[in-house]
Amino acid sequence: MSNETLEPTPEFNITIDNFLLHLQKILPYITKMKENALEKIKNIQDFPYSVSTPDSQEVNSLLQKICEPPHRRIGTPEAHLIEDFIAHKFHDAGLENITKEPLKITLWNASNWKLIVSTGEKQIEMPCFYVLNSGFTGSTGITAPLVYVGKGKPKKFEKIDVKGKIVVGDIEFPTFPYGMLTKAFDSYYVSDPNNEIDENSKTILTFARLNFPPQSIGAKPNKESIYWQAVDHGAVGIILILKDHPSNTNSHWGPYDGVMKPIPGLYVGKYDGMQLRKIARSDNATGTIILEGEQNPGTAHNIYGILPGKSDDMIMISTHHDSAFKGASEDGTGVAMVLAQLAAWSKIPRSERPRSILFLITAGHLYAGIGAETFARKQRNNLLKKVLVDVNLEHLCAKDVSEDPVTHDFSLKDELAIGVIFISRKISLVSTMIKMCQDHPLEKLILIPDNFFGTMPIGEAGHLVAQSGINVIHWIRSPYYLLTAKDTLDKIDVEKLGSTAKAITDLVGKLMLLPKDEF
Numbered sequence: 001m002s003n004e005t006l007e008p009t010p011e012f013n014i015t016i017d018n019f020l021l022h023l024q025k026i027l028p029y030i031t032k033m034k035e036n037a038l039e040k041i042k043n044i045q046d047f048p049y050s051v052s053t054p055d056s057q058e059v060n061s062l063l064q065k066i067c068e069p070p071h072r073r074i075g076t077p078e079a080h081l082i083e084d085f086i087a088h089k090f091h092d093a094g095l096e097n098i099t100k101e102p103l104k105i106t107l108w109n110a111s112n113w114k115l116i117v118s119t120g121e122k123q124i125e126m127p128c129f130y131v132l133n134s135g136f137t138g139s140t141g142i143t144a145p146l147v148y149v150g151k152g153k154p155k156k157f158e159k160i161d162v163k164g165k166i167v168v169g170d171i172e173f174p175t176f177p178y179g180m181l182t183k184a185f186d187s188y189y190v191s192d193p194n195n196e197i198d199e200n201s202k203t204i205l206t207f208a209r210l211n212f213p214p215q216s217i218g219a220k221p222n223k224e225s226i227y228w229q230a231v232d233h234g235a236v237g238i239i240l241i242l243k244d245h246p247s248n249t250n251s252h253w254g255p256y257d258g259v260m261k262p263i264p265g266l267y268v269g270k271y272d273g274m275q276l277r278k279i280a281r282s283d284n285a286t287g288t289i290i291l292e293g294e295q296n297p298g299t300a301h302n303i304y305g306i307l308p309g310k311s312d313d314m315i316m317i318s319t320h321h322d323s324a325f326k327g328a329s330e331d332g333t334g335v336a337m338v339l340a341q342l343a344a345w346s347k348i349p350r351s352e353r354p355r356s357i358l359f360l361i362t363a364g365h366l367y368a369g370i371g372a373e374t375f376a377r378k379q380r381n382n383l384l385k386k387v388l389v390d391v392n393l394e395h396l397c398a399k400d401v402s403e404d405p406v407t408h409d410f411s412l413k414d415e416l417a418i419g420v421i422f423i424s425r426k427i428s429l430v431s432t433m434i435k436m437c438q439d440h441p442l443e444k445l446i447l448i449p450d451n452f453f454g455t456m457p458i459g460e461a462g463h464l465v466a467q468s469g470i471n472v473i474h475w476i477r478s479p480y481y482l483l484t485a486k487d488t489l490d491k492i493d494v495e496k497l498g499s500t501a502k503a504i505t506d507l508v509g510k511l512m513l514l515p516k517d518e519f
Helices: 016-043 056-066 077-092 154-159 178-184 226-232 270-281 328-345 370-379 427-439 460-468 494-513
Strands: 096-118 123-126 142-148 166-170 189-191 237-241 265-268 286-307 314-320 356-362 387-394 399-403 410-416 419-423 445-449 472-477
Touching: 016 427, 016 445, 056 077, 056 328, 056 494, 077 096, 077 286, 077 328, 096 265, 096 270, 096 370, 123 270, 142 237, 142 270, 154 226, 166 226, 166 270, 166 286, 189 427, 226 237, 237 270, 237 286, 265 270, 265 286, 286 370, 314 328, 314 370, 314 460, 314 494, 328 356, 328 387, 328 494, 356 370, 370 460, 387 460, 387 494, 419 427, 427 445, 427 494, 460 472
Parallel strands: 142 166, 166 237, 237 265, 314 356, 314 387, 387 472, 419 445
Antiparallel strands: 096 123, 096 286, 142 286, 189 445, 286 356, 399 410, 419 472
8 A cells, every 4th residue: 555545634733722612512521421431330340360461670671672772763774673573572472463564655864964053243053953854955055044934824924035045933832731621621530649730730742833733644735834834935944943842952853744845944942942043033144954864765564463362352452663762652661561461461361361452563653653544544444343442552651851940951750741541432431441540540641532632532543543433542641752862761660660551451351341332
């Protein structure tokens, strides 16, 4: 299947006004579903046999192995190492019908990047990082006048001539006030045993650039995107300041849409951006963008296999294996947790597993979800017809961080980053998840419907839902360092790996026993 045959999945593009309007519409439904789910909790059965789940040390050992390479970028030799590692684990566990599904992609690789700005009096080389999949320059780069466009609204581009110039703009990230929302509105359940959530709790969604959204596979460019407006108005390059991103990081991996873009782009951190913004507003300011690299055809692989049970009905356990950098949380923890479930359930005799388990670890989450979307399109009338629900796991046990006011680096906090569990709108699934949280009081988790944001669920599960419509329980945390070079092993709360894995095992056991007509 070529990339061009994929149907576009709706982009995750959110504004606070649209979100609040949507939330007001679905609030009565959430409240009613919660009431019904709480009534049905007494019917949820625990798995009758003992399942030996890997402990924290064992899960951490998997995580350390997964994070050995510097990154797991799609189609690279480093990514192929993790694909082989997963396939070997699947074989060792005795899975059936193990498949490495090839995906044809464009392998974009930057080898050198640099930003030099000048006010006429002196030249300054500024710390920067490349905009993924943007246009390459020669070794001497592109030199042109700088022009500042702020947030890059369409009216701004109508007023300012950017033709032949390098655009400088600010990237906006939305703030999610989850504390206020959980207090003022309703959710299915809030698991907060340490009382860490209050009405002031909020987080910046650093994966969602409001004015530079991703472009879905097969979709047309967003005409209000600051990047595509710069292209359409004749700019020769673009420099984007991560204005709302905590810390002074510039290593932002996005938008991860797999779309090859025509003009070169660079990111600059929030605090370096203050200086750049001042320079760009001055007279006779020029900039030189250097972005060298190459594009080549490449191949990545989804890996999946089946652990057969007493019936052909399946619980699917999934995540993605690609990462922009070390990717300890994204998605080293996801892969480690899926492999922990593989280790746990493969030890249970087939005669004691009421249902089969389909293990799926996809490539290309950071390539517009091409792996999940390809798998779902190919299997929606085959394997996925047997799947009752997908338990998708991402960024688990990721520590929360704050911005150090002096160094502007990330400072670790003694708590986990906020997490949500998106649940398909089935009473039995909501009941099961509430029961799991009651049995395993994990910190800072909010249970919400899959359409809570008015979009598909955020993350890998969204692609699976969009292309196949399957039920999902999508468990994900959102730390600030996602998509940056700061996503390293020290950001993982190792002591909580085991308890989290145990909770997932318990969840899968409960799902094994739910009546089929309740999915």
